[in-house]
Amino acid sequence: MRLRGIHIEQILLAAMLLAALCWNLANASEIRQLRIETGATGTRAELQLDKAGAYKLIPLSNPERLAVDFPDSRLARGLAMPAAAGMVKAVRTGQPVPGTVRVVFDLAGAVKAIPTTIETAGTGYTLVLEWPGDRAPMTAAVPSVPAKQEVAKPESATALPPASDPIAQIASQPMPAVTGTDASTRSPAPAAAPASDTTQPAPLPPPPRLPMQSGMRPLVVAIDAGHGGQDPGAHGLNGAREKDVTLAIARELARQINATPGLKAYLTRDSDVFIPLNLRARRASANKADIFLSIHADAAENRGARGSSVYVLSTRGASSQRARWLADKENAADVIGGERVRAADNTLTSVLLDLTQSGNMKASEDAAEHVLGGLKRVGNNHKPDVERANFAVLRTSDKMPAMLVETAFISNPDEEKRLTDPAFQRTLASAILDGVDRYFARQPPPGTLYAARAQANQSAQATQAPAGMTGIGGAGGSP
Numbered sequence: 001m002r003l004r005g006i007h008i009e010q011i012l013l014a015a016m017l018l019a020a021l022c023w024n025l026a027n028a029s030e031i032r033q034l035r036i037e038t039g040a041t042g043t044r045a046e047l048q049l050d051k052a053g054a055y056k057l058i059p060l061s062n063p064e065r066l067a068v069d070f071p072d073s074r075l076a077r078g079l080a081m082p083a084a085a086g087m088v089k090a091v092r093t094g095q096p097v098p099g100t101v102r103v104v105f106d107l108a109g110a111v112k113a114i115p116t117t118i119e120t121a122g123t124g125y126t127l128v129l130e131w132p133g134d135r136a137p138m139t140a141a142v143p144s145v146p147a148k149q150e151v152a153k154p155e156s157a158t159a160l161p162p163a164s165d166p167i168a169q170i171a172s173q174p175m176p177a178v179t180g181t182d183a184s185t186r187s188p189a190p191a192a193a194p195a196s197d198t199t200q201p202a203p204l205p206p207p208p209r210l211p212m213q214s215g216m217r218p219l220v221v222a223i224d225a226g227h228g229g230q231d232p233g234a235h236g237l238n239g240a241r242e243k244d245v246t247l248a249i250a251r252e253l254a255r256q257i258n259a260t261p262g263l264k265a266y267l268t269r270d271s272d273v274f275i276p277l278n279l280r281a282r283r284a285s286a287n288k289a290d291i292f293l294s295i296h297a298d299a300a301e302n303r304g305a306r307g308s309s310v311y312v313l314s315t316r317g318a319s320s321q322r323a324r325w326l327a328d329k330e331n332a333a334d335v336i337g338g339e340r341v342r343a344a345d346n347t348l349t350s351v352l353l354d355l356t357q358s359g360n361m362k363a364s365e366d367a368a369e370h371v372l373g374g375l376k377r378v379g380n381n382h383k384p385d386v387e388r389a390n391f392a393v394l395r396t397s398d399k400m401p402a403m404l405v406e407t408a409f410i411s412n413p414d415e416e417k418r419l420t421d422p423a424f425q426r427t428l429a430s431a432i433l434d435g436v437d438r439y440f441a442r443q444p445p446p447g448t449l450y451a452a453r454a455q456a457n458q459s460a461q462a463t464q465a466p467a468g469m470t471g472i473g474g475a476g477g478s479p
Contacts, residue, residue, distance in 0.1 A: 029053035029073045031101060032124070034091060036082040037271060042111075043086030043131040044271075047103065049073070050124040057115060064107040066129070073101040087111055087131040107131070114286055132266075132287045210452050211261060218264035219291075219440055219448050221257050222284030222400075224393065225250035225267065226296040226330070229274025234299035236416035242297045243272065245419045249407060250295050252422075253429035260433065262440075262449030277331070281397035290445060291367060291436060292402035294393050296330065297419055298382065299411040306412050307382030308428075310372040311404040312364040313395065314388035327389035330404070360398055366443065367401040371435030375405075378431040382406070401439075405432060 033048040047068070058067040081091045090106040114130045212218070225246040227233035233242025247269070254265035266287045268280045275283070284292050298309065311326070318324035368386040375381060386403075394402045407428050408415040418424040444450035 028099070029070065029124075030076050031070065031073060031079065031103070032076045034079065034082050034103070036085045036088050036091070038086030043088055045082075045088065045091075045105065045129040047127045047129075048124060049127070052125050055127060057113070059112070061110070064110050066105045066107060066113055068103045068105075068127070068129075069096065070101045070103070072099055075101055105129075114283070130283075210449060210456060212449050213452070215447070216262075216449050216452065217447050219262060219445065219450065220264050220266055220287060220289045221436060222266045222268060222281075222287065222289035222292045223250045223253050223257075224280045224284070224292065224294040225269055226294055226393075228269050228272055231274055234297060234410050236410045236419075237303075237413050238416055240410055240416050240420050242299075242410055245297050245407075245410060246295045247272070248420075248422075249425050249428055252425045253293075253295070253432055256426075256429050256433050257436075260437070263436075277392040278396055280393055281395075281400075281402060284397070285399050289400055291439075292394075292397045292400050293371075293432065293436075294391075294402070294404040296404060296406050297408060297410040298326075298406040300409060301411075303412055305382065305409050306415050307380045308372075308375045308408055309381065309383040309387060309406040310368045310375070311387045311389055311391060311406070312368050313361065313391055313397070313402065315390060318387075318389035322383075322387070324389055326406070327391050331390075331392040360401065363401040363443075364394075364397075364403060367436070367439045368403040370439040370442075371403060371405060371432055374431040374433070374435030374438070375428075377434070378427050382409070 029052070030050045031047060032050055033046070035046045035048075037044045037046075049070075053073055054071055056069045056071075058069065059065075060067060075093060079093075081093070084090055087108050088105050089108050092104045092106070094102045094104065096102050111131045114132065115127065225243070227243035227246060229243075231243065233246070235241055250267055251270070254267055257263045257265040266284060266289055268283050269275055280294070281292050298305070318327060365386060372381065372386055391404050394404060408419055410416050410419055440448075440450045441454070444454045
């Protein structure tokens with residue numbers, strides 16, 4: 001009888017273990033797809049799971065690798081490993097312990113990944129890993145941003161899970177210096193010497209054109225193509241979608257910036273993907289951006305409305321009813337994309353926003369004035385002055401000047417056609433770059449090519465100034 005009892009206990013134990021195994025298999029998350037892309041933003045890996053699940057990043061050195069462990073997970077049957085691209089030399093999978101799937105990325109260099117988990121309602125979760133920059137050798141002629149084939153993505157809502165935002169915890173790798181075909185850069189106009197009663201001072205020669213040198217850092221221009229993924233933005237009467245137009249303009253602007261000595265572009269998105277508004281400027285900050293440009297296409301019920309506008313953040317009301325309406329419309333992008341909008345105390349939020357943005361708003365206004373001036377030189381502006389409103393995409397840009405650029409009205413049939421024309425996209429990009437260039441030429445951050453050119457310009461003016469004209473009151477004289 002005792003032996004029979006032991007036998008029954010063993011059977012029960014085996015049945016319990018089998019039931020537990022079946023339960024684990026039924027409730028384990030499944031890794032359904034692995035994808036790797038490379039572009040102007042760097043290298044991007046997407047791991048799609050059928051349900052929410054924990055993960056752990058394990059950086060490994062000698063050689064450089066990144067292992068990602070998924071407890072209580074399994075690989076989908078027939079899952080194919082993606083080909084090497086950008087920073088990723090190869091992808092492998094394994095099982096360090098039963099029930100845990102490990103995905104290993106063999107890397108070309110020591111660059112930290114930026115992880116972002118995106119919830120996709122109806123299709124599961126997507127873990128996105130981004131390695132900023134590209135370690136490919138830089139050549140004298142900087143290539144243009146590739147117009148790569150878009151990968152079809154599910155048109156479903158995405159949102160951040162309640163986990164804390166990892167972007168703020170990432171220490172970005174320093175960006176490499178940029179070289180490129182020389183493009184015209186505009187230094188501040190030299191101050192003319194005071195005129196005497198009878199003569200005018202001879203014009204000074206143009207400022208020296210210095211190349212990028214060792215020790216200089218490029219100024220990073222973050223370009224945010226508005227909308228994306230399941231958030232198409234505004235539509236034109238002929239079918240143009242704002243998300244496509246903004247991405248095309250952003251890529252062209254990145255191409256022109258990368259061809260300008262002293263500047264380097266960073267795209268917050270280089271594909272048709274949804275990014276929550278509060279992460280866009282944080283991605284730019286993680287990549288050490290010096291300025292943030294959010295590119296959009298305007299829309300209005302009045303089909304005759306036309307022209308471009310530039311907006312900056314305001315924490316104390318909008319500068320016009322139109323600016324308030326536009327901010328409300330753009331801020332609704334997160335709702336369209338499925339982002340969980342968390343309610344907060346409006347007074348506390350406003351006070352905190354004032355504290356973080358107070359020292360940055362003047363720089364944003366100065367930069368926006370220059371960009372608006374560049375747009376004025378190529379066409380009519382819808383608004384003659386920089387407008388202000390509480391744009392969500394600009395709220396987390398507390399470390400850099402930031403603005404939202406409405407390039408033209410996609411609701412206007414004529415401007416819709418122009419917005420889809422590559423020639424007009426080049427013109428818009430050139431106008432925006434003109435404003436950015438002028439802003440940095442007048443306020444060059446130290447350690448940059450723009451600062452070196454400004455210093456060389458000042459030295460040239462001091463050397464070439466006529467005798468007796470070194471000061472307002474003359475050389476050593478009294479006023």
